[in-house]
Amino acid sequence: MFDRQARRRLAAAAAGLALALTGGVTAPAVAAPGAAAAVPASDWLHVQGNQIVDEAGNPVWLTGTNWFGFNASERVFHGLWSGNITEITRSMANRGINIVRVPISTQLLLEWKAGTFGTVNVNTYANPELAGKNSLQIFDFWLQLCEQYGIKVMLDVHSAEADNSGHIHPVWYKGAITPELFYQGWEWVTNRYKANDTIVAMDIKNEPHGTPNDTTRAKWDGTTDIDNWKHTAETAAKRILAINPNVLILVEGQEIYPREGETWSSPNTDPDLSPNYYYNWWGGNLRGVRDHPINLGANQDQLVYSPHDYGPLVFNQPWFDKPFDKTTLTNDVWRPNWLYLHENGTAPLLIGEWGGRLGQDPRQDKWMTALRDLIVEHRLHQTFWVLNPNSGDTGGLLLDDWKTWDEQKYALLKPALWQHGGKFVGLDHQTPLGGAGSTTGISLGQRYGDGGEGGDTTAPTAPGQPAASNVTSTGATLTWTASTDNTGVTGYDVLRATGSGAASVVATVSGTTYAATGLTPSTAYTFSVRARDAAGNVSVTSAGRAVTTTAGGGGGEDRGCSATYKTISAWTGGFQAEVTVRNTGTTASSGWSVNWTYPSGTTVGSAWNGVLGTPAVTVRNVAHNGALAAGASTSFGLIGSGAAATPTLTCSAS
Numbered sequence: 001m002f003d004r005q006a007r008r009r010l011a012a013a014a015a016g017l018a019l020a021l022t023g024g025v026t027a028p029a030v031a032a033p034g035a036a037a038a039v040p041a042s043d044w045l046h047v048q049g050n051q052i053v054d055e056a057g058n059p060v061w062l063t064g065t066n067w068f069g070f071n072a073s074e075r076v077f078h079g080l081w082s083g084n085i086t087e088i089t090r091s092m093a094n095r096g097i098n099i100v101r102v103p104i105s106t107q108l109l110l111e112w113k114a115g116t117f118g119t120v121n122v123n124t125y126a127n128p129e130l131a132g133k134n135s136l137q138i139f140d141f142w143l144q145l146c147e148q149y150g151i152k153v154m155l156d157v158h159s160a161e162a163d164n165s166g167h168i169h170p171v172w173y174k175g176a177i178t179p180e181l182f183y184q185g186w187e188w189v190t191n192r193y194k195a196n197d198t199i200v201a202m203d204i205k206n207e208p209h210g211t212p213n214d215t216t217r218a219k220w221d222g223t224t225d226i227d228n229w230k231h232t233a234e235t236a237a238k239r240i241l242a243i244n245p246n247v248l249i250l251v252e253g254q255e256i257y258p259r260e261g262e263t264w265s266s267p268n269t270d271p272d273l274s275p276n277y278y279y280n281w282w283g284g285n286l287r288g289v290r291d292h293p294i295n296l297g298a299n300q301d302q303l304v305y306s307p308h309d310y311g312p313l314v315f316n317q318p319w320f321d322k323p324f325d326k327t328t329l330t331n332d333v334w335r336p337n338w339l340y341l342h343e344n345g346t347a348p349l350l351i352g353e354w355g356g357r358l359g360q361d362p363r364q365d366k367w368m369t370a371l372r373d374l375i376v377e378h379r380l381h382q383t384f385w386v387l388n389p390n391s392g393d394t395g396g397l398l399l400d401d402w403k404t405w406d407e408q409k410y411a412l413l414k415p416a417l418w419q420h421g422g423k424f425v426g427l428d429h430q431t432p433l434g435g436a437g438s439t440t441g442i443s444l445g446q447r448y449g450d451g452g453e454g455g456d457t458t459a460p461t462a463p464g465q466p467a468a469s470n471v472t473s474t475g476a477t478l479t480w481t482a483s484t485d486n487t488g489v490t491g492y493d494v495l496r497a498t499g500s501g502a503a504s505v506v507a508t509v510s511g512t513t514y515a516a517t518g519l520t521p522s523t524a525y526t527f528s529v530r531a532r533d534a535a536g537n538v539s540v541t542s543a544g545r546a547v548t549t550t551a552g553g554g555g556g557e558d559r560g561c562s563a564t565y566k567t568i569s570a571w572t573g574g575f576q577a578e579v580t581v582r583n584t585g586t587t588a589s590s591g592w593s594v595n596w597t598y599p600s601g602t603t604v605g606s607a608w609n610g611v612l613g614t615p616a617v618t619v620r621n622v623a624h625n626g627a628l629a630a631g632a633s634t635s636f637g638l639i640g641s642g643a644a645a646t647p648t649l650t651c652s653a654s
Contacts, residue, residue: 072162089145098424156250211255212268241302319333332624349380582633
């Protein structure tokens with residue numbers, strides 16, 4: 001490890017590269033003026049802050065797709081029954097796919113290890129180059145094609161067994177596939193390709209998931225229990241990196257994580273009735289990293305977190321049942337589950353799966369566009385799901401003939417593919433994306449081998465120190481002087497710290513004003529801001545502004561507010577209720593609170609979309625639902641003990 005890091009430092013020095021940390025986020029490395037960049041001899045990648053960089057410290061952007069089949073019972077890429085493997089691979093490269101995530105199974109890896117090969121479903125008339133080859137030989141042939149066309153590869157253990165529905169099983173062990181065999185499968189494939197820098201990344205396990213009601217489910221904590229995904233991912237990663245310390249390690253999340261005050265033993269019969277857990281997409285919940293981060297020791301610079309995210313056509317999550325846009329999705333779903341890891345500079349993010357059908361549901365199209373824009377804004381790494389047209393709930397980039405591209409879907413994806421100077425950028429230093437003589441792509445060496453010309457590497461200036469006004473017990477209005485930039489500022493990250501704690505991003509806004517809501521009375525906060533531009537450059541963080549909220553609800557204009565109580569369901573000894581809060585005033589509010597008193601013996605045990613407090617029963621807004629325009633409404637829910645009742649509510653807004 002020391003020698004590897006020493007080589008990187010020497011390469012960076014030779015290229016004249018400087019690294020600046022800005023507000024906890026790694027800024028892009030910039031070549032010294034007039035210096036010729038050193039082209040690394042290999043294409044291995046590693047991590048600096050929230051970026052992935054090459055051996056010389058140049059930031060890279062992994063932008064690709066998935067191609068499944070090796071994980072399934074066919075044990076080979078789907079589509080080779082009609083499409084040609086060379087034409088499909090070349091078309092991906094020509095259209096800007098610089099990395100392909102390849103789902104496999106542990107069972108297949110163990111079969112390859114044992115030299116056991118079954119019949120593969122390949123049309124040799126369409127693929128004469130594959131005649132007589134077994135599944136491993138076909139995979140090796142495809143790796144050579146990727147090298148020829150400048151594409152890099154990520155392996156993903158999609159399931160324990162070679163099964164078209166194997167991904168439905170929630171964990172990495174099943175039947176004869178034990179946790180130890182899961183590790184051994186990874187060790188075998190790592191050792192086989194340890195000298196081949198075409199395979200640059202390993203996604204340890206696809207979509208660990210499960211709920212407390214499931215017999216088997218994945219959890220994330222500090223134990224070494226068999227179902228602890230965090231411990232399993234660390235163990236697998238360390239065994240892989242002991243063989244090849246240069247490969248990137250991708251760790252996905254799981255489905256649920258206990259809410260504050262709950263544990264993995266807390267019951268949860270239904271997420272709507274007993275919300276003791278935060279739910280998200282399979283593999284998309286990375287809240288546990290806050291409490292139990294992955295620790296790879298000396299190889300921490302190979303770690304990438306990899307959530308998955310989908311739209312309502314895959315599953316109608318609760319956040320799609322109300323009006324939403326990119327801002328609400330960021331605040332309600334993406335930031336608390338995984339975006340915070342990028343914003344706080346913890347590690348890079350690679351969205352391993354996202355995608356779906358277009359033109360069938362306006363909400364679906366809105367979600368996919370919003371996530372695409374988030375990916376582009378933050379230059380998040382991504383592999384779109386999926387190339388295959390036979391993905392039932394999403395469709396693919398290719399149409400059913402396995403040759404024609406879905407141009408509407410590709411047009412949506414294209415801005416999220418790495419481009420420079422009108423051409424797609426590959427991850428191979430010598431081979432252009434698209435191969436020798438490509439007219440659509442360039443190599444990484446071409447991108448950085450000219451002394452760093454081209455591309456915006458200038459960060460915006462630091463914004464002004466925020467000024468605070470309209471400070472109340474639960475909110476404040478912040479304003480600041482705008483940054484300047486050579487190409488233009490696209491947004492500002494607002495950071496907040498409580499007391500002496502570390503600052504974290506609480507919002508990203510396009511203007512120079514932010515209404516902070518959901519604050520705690522009589523509490524000291526420090527707010528600061530930083531600017532970003534379209535190239536992903538991030539400014540130095542501004543000076544902080546200390547703000548102490550008032551003890552009561554005063555300090556701001558009194559606004560109209562109403563609250564309506566509704567019992568959703570009741571059972572012996574308990575009930576669920578919902579309260580709708582509406583701004584009845586003529587101006588926007590920045591926060592609200594609702595108070596009531598239950599009959600003796602009735603209490604509230606938990607609440608969501610609101611902060612439970614005292615005296616009597618008091619619920620105030622959380623960060624994402626305090627600001628209400630005139631006439632707008634929001635709601636919160638609660639679980640009570642005792643007899644259900646309909647109390648008289650008092651609502652106040654600020």
